[in-house]
Amino acid sequence: MPATPVHATLVWFRLDLRLSDHPALHQAARRGPVIPVYIDEDASGSGRNGNEWAPGAASRWWLHHSLASLDADLRARGVRLILRRGDPLAVLRDLIRETGAEAVHWSRRYEPALDLRDRKIAQALRGDGVEVEAFASALLFEPESIRTQTGGPYQVFTPYWRACLAASEPLPPLPELERIQAPEAWPDSLDLRALDLLPHIAWAGGLAETWRPGSQGARALLGDRLDAGLNAGLRAYASDRDTPAAEGTSRQSPHLHFGEIGVREIWAAVQGRLDAGDGDAAGRASLLAYQRQLGWREFAHHLLVHFPRTPVEPLRSGFAAFPWRRDAAGLCAWQRGRTGYPYVDAGMRQLWATGWMHNRVRMAAASFLVKHLLIPWQDGARWFWDTLVDADLAQNTLGWQWVAGCGADAAPYFRIFNPVTQGERFDPEGAYIRRWVPELARLQGKWIHRPWEAPASALNAAGLVLGGDYPLPVVDHALARARALAAYQTFRD
Numbered sequence: 001m002p003a004t005p006v007h008a009t010l011v012w013f014r015l016d017l018r019l020s021d022h023p024a025l026h027q028a029a030r031r032g033p034v035i036p037v038y039i040d041e042d043a044s045g046s047g048r049n050g051n052e053w054a055p056g057a058a059s060r061w062w063l064h065h066s067l068a069s070l071d072a073d074l075r076a077r078g079v080r081l082i083l084r085r086g087d088p089l090a091v092l093r094d095l096i097r098e099t100g101a102e103a104v105h106w107s108r109r110y111e112p113a114l115d116l117r118d119r120k121i122a123q124a125l126r127g128d129g130v131e132v133e134a135f136a137s138a139l140l141f142e143p144e145s146i147r148t149q150t151g152g153p154y155q156v157f158t159p160y161w162r163a164c165l166a167a168s169e170p171l172p173p174l175p176e177l178e179r180i181q182a183p184e185a186w187p188d189s190l191d192l193r194a195l196d197l198l199p200h201i202a203w204a205g206g207l208a209e210t211w212r213p214g215s216q217g218a219r220a221l222l223g224d225r226l227d228a229g230l231n232a233g234l235r236a237y238a239s240d241r242d243t244p245a246a247e248g249t250s251r252q253s254p255h256l257h258f259g260e261i262g263v264r265e266i267w268a269a270v271q272g273r274l275d276a277g278d279g280d281a282a283g284r285a286s287l288l289a290y291q292r293q294l295g296w297r298e299f300a301h302h303l304l305v306h307f308p309r310t311p312v313e314p315l316r317s318g319f320a321a322f323p324w325r326r327d328a329a330g331l332c333a334w335q336r337g338r339t340g341y342p343y344v345d346a347g348m349r350q351l352w353a354t355g356w357m358h359n360r361v362r363m364a365a366a367s368f369l370v371k372h373l374l375i376p377w378q379d380g381a382r383w384f385w386d387t388l389v390d391a392d393l394a395q396n397t398l399g400w401q402w403v404a405g406c407g408a409d410a411a412p413y414f415r416i417f418n419p420v421t422q423g424e425r426f427d428p429e430g431a432y433i434r435r436w437v438p439e440l441a442r443l444q445g446k447w448i449h450r451p452w453e454a455p456a457s458a459l460n461a462a463g464l465v466l467g468g469d470y471p472l473p474v475v476d477h478a479l480a481r482a483r484a485l486a487a488y489q490t491f492r493d
Contacts, residue, residue: 007032008183009103010095012039012088014259016107016137017070018215019077021173021262023135024105025180033183035099036074037082038067039091040195053111053311053393056386058355061204062213064197066258069214071192077180083190089121096130098187103131107138107259110301111393112308140170140263141298143305153306155315155408160302161295173264206353207389211254218255226269244347244358244432250290253390254356256297263294300394303408311397312378314406322406322491325374333474334369335383337437340473342449343423344368346436353436355389360426366403367417372480374487377404405488413488416481423449439470 009028013036016022028034042054055063071081084091092104104125109115122132136142141164154160255261270287307315314320333339337348347361369380381400385391401407427433430448434441440448442462447454452472459466466472
């Protein structure tokens with residue numbers, strides 16, 4: 001196979017599946033011909049090569065469509081995406097030998113095992129005489145750049161975010177390349193279907209109906225949200241983002257996780273609206289709230305880098321001795337959305353159908369698992385990892401440890417979400433429940449959050465048989481709360 005020019009650069013795509021604000025790609029394009037490559041190192045989700053957090057089933061579905069979108073975007077600019085499978089170092093060496101490439105660029109990963117692995121790959125390739133450069137583009141602030149006055153990492157969000165805002169402004173996003181120079185000859189590539197990312201059983205219909213993976217989908221969603229932000233949509237973000245029946249959230253989390261849109265692009269777009277002084281006070285407050293949520297994403301990565309064992313171990317080490325219960329039946333009921341608590345069940349069914357769950361409901365559903373059932377938070381984190389299209393190691397870890405009370409900025413141990421009052425507060429008409437728990441759709445609003453208290457006449461009118469059509473609660477809230485408080489108090493003592 002004819003070699004490409006000596007200045008060809010391999011750009012190794014991972015969680016940066018976009019062409020805009022992509023420093024690694026921009027630098028490679030300035031050098032000369034570019035060979036984009038994606039390496040499937042986690043075939044069938046096996047987690048080989050030391051990556052115990054290989055993408056789950058929902059994430060692999062998203063990845064398939066995101067790679068297809070990226071390849072189409074690249075082809076529109078004169079190049080294509082080369083797909084390979086195997087150990088990354090071996091694959092990169094093969095491609096260097098086949099193409100004559102003299103440099104490899106990639107975007108930094110923050111997962112501890114992958115960060116260490118990437119450093120070893122860089123060292124090995126440099127030993128081969130190859131130029132290697134890793135670029136930071138996934139965050140607004142690099143985790144090592146934000147420190148406390150004593151030089152350590154932050155463990156509380158508010159002072160962390162205050163330090164971020166006091167630091168230098170995030171770099172402006174790089175523009176999207178209009179044309180990319182191709183090599184004289186292309187190396188062989190696998191067909192996307194050969195990566196076997198899609199499920200073998202047709203369960204992903206709800207994901208396809210809900211999402212549009214790829215950069216174009218991410219940008220369209222951002223534009224819709226910002227255009228509405230100063231009018232009627234995102235303007236209510238600060239309040240509506242807690243209402244699961246409303247379209248009040250940004251829904252950018254999977255696009256951000258896969259790097260289909262850069263966080264600096266979002267920040268710049270929001271900040272541009274703020275700097276322009278457009279909109280009313282409510283709209284500006286919502287845009288600021290939106291930026292603060294980006295701050296939580298930054299904080300999650302800050303913690304993951306500085307506390308690399310937290311995906312499996314509590315940040316507060318004493319919690320390793322907490323008296324968790326093993327309850328296979330309870331875990332299964334929670335996973336299937338059959339706990340008997342409609343607000344929790346609605347969230348778990350939304351998760352299964354769409355690969356996503358409203359953030360407010362996530363907190364209630366997670367609290368139910370770890371505090372009502374006293375099942376280890378790691379079990380819940382693993383389920384979310386496999387079923388969420390936005391499964392992100394940093395944010396998944398932060399969220400679950402927060403709920404369990406063992407992490408940074410953790411909820412106090414005595415805060416136990418009441419699944420009934422949470423539903424009554426954030427879904428007062430039961431619209432969210434009626435959508436995702438159709439067995440209860442005809443039940444009067446008075447009973448929608450507590451069907452076990454409904455009189456026989458109301459159940460009959462709704463055509464509902466408790467214990468049959470819909471389960472009775474797997475645990476009594478008052479008893480579960482008392483049990484949880486006793487466990488936490490015993491643990492504290």
